Amino acid sequence: MLECRDLIFHYDRCEPGETPDFCFGFRLAPGECLSVAGPSGAGKSTLLGLLAGFLEPAGGSLTWQGQDLLARPPWERGITTVFQEHNLFDQLPVWLNVGLGLAPDMRLTSEQQGRVREGLAEVGLAGLHDRLPAELSGGQRQRVALLRALLRGSRILLLDEPFSGLDEATRAGLWELVRRQKTAGAAVLLVSHDRDDIEALADRRTRLEGGRLLGGA
Numbered sequence: 001m002l003e004c005r006d007l008i009f010h011y012d013r014c015e016p017g018e019t020p021d022f023c024f025g026f027r028l029a030p031g032e033c034l035s036v037a038g039p040s041g042a043g044k045s046t047l048l049g050l051l052a053g054f055l056e057p058a059g060g061s062l063t064w065q066g067q068d069l070l071a072r073p074p075w076e077r078g079i080t081t082v083f084q085e086h087n088l089f090d091q092l093p094v095w096l097n098v099g100l101g102l103a104p105d106m107r108l109t110s111e112q113q114g115r116v117r118e119g120l121a122e123v124g125l126a127g128l129h130d131r132l133p134a135e136l137s138g139g140q141r142q143r144v145a146l147l148r149a150l151l152r153g154s155r156i157l158l159l160d161e162p163f164s165g166l167d168e169a170t171r172a173g174l175w176e177l178v179r180r181q182k183t184a185g186a187a188v189l190l191v192s193h194d195r196d197d198i199e200a201l202a203d204r205r206t207r208l209e210g211g212r213l214l215g216g217a
């Protein structure tokens with residue numbers, strides 16, 4: 001279980017009343033997906049930053065299966081985040097960007113290279129193996145980023161509007177990959193406003209308002 005209790009945060013350089021004092025709490029079981037919606041500026045990125053370890057809370061706790069995550073740096077939390085953009089290494093070809101999910105040192109075995117090839121075919125990118133990110137469309141880049149995150153097999157997956165701008169068929173293919181990850185035991189936090197994404201993946205829904213998660217968390 002991922003348990004977030006009274007995780008408190010305030011941006012230093014804000015005037016009083018400008019942004020709320022954030023206080024987040026939710027529970028998320030392995031294999032479960034919780035969706036988070038909320039207006040622009042509500043604090044969705046702030047929540048993800050706190051969970052991933054890019055922001056430091058002023059108080060509260062964050063545990064996975066009873067183990068403290070706040071004491072760990074981002075790379076030791078077992079959390080993978082897929083943002084809306086800026087997910088890829090510009091100088092690496094598509095297959096290596098994906099391969100980083102399996103082999104962070106980029107030395108992929110032939111079995112791992114096969115899995116990358118299969119994954120790319122599954123998300124409709126088979127022919128783009130050797131391209132650089134700059135030579136892809138936005139939607140194709142997003143598929144590469146998501147595929148890498150899924151192949152990494154993290155126990156906690158944070159998805160920040162990962163399907164926006166993609167066509168129906170591509171989205172359906174990616175939902176299926178995320179569902180498989182859930183079945184394998186991943187806990188998924190999905191930031192999305194898209195009704196179809198939420199219906200396809202979320203087991204519970206919550207909204208972020210006034211610095212708090214309301215209902216369903």
Ligand SMILES: Nc1ncnc2c1ncn2[C@@H]1O[C@H](COP(=O)(O)OP(=O)(O)OP(=O)(O)O)[C@@H](O)[C@H]1O
Nearest residue numbers: 011013014019038039040041042043044045046047
């Ligand atoms: N580094 C910062 N310093 C001061 N205030 C910040 C900082 N980053 C974000 N904020 C403020 O904190 C609030 C929450 O921002 P956040 O980016 O988490 O919202 P969001 O829900 O992700 O918005 P969006 O949907 O537009 O991406 C906003 O009012 C924003 O102006």
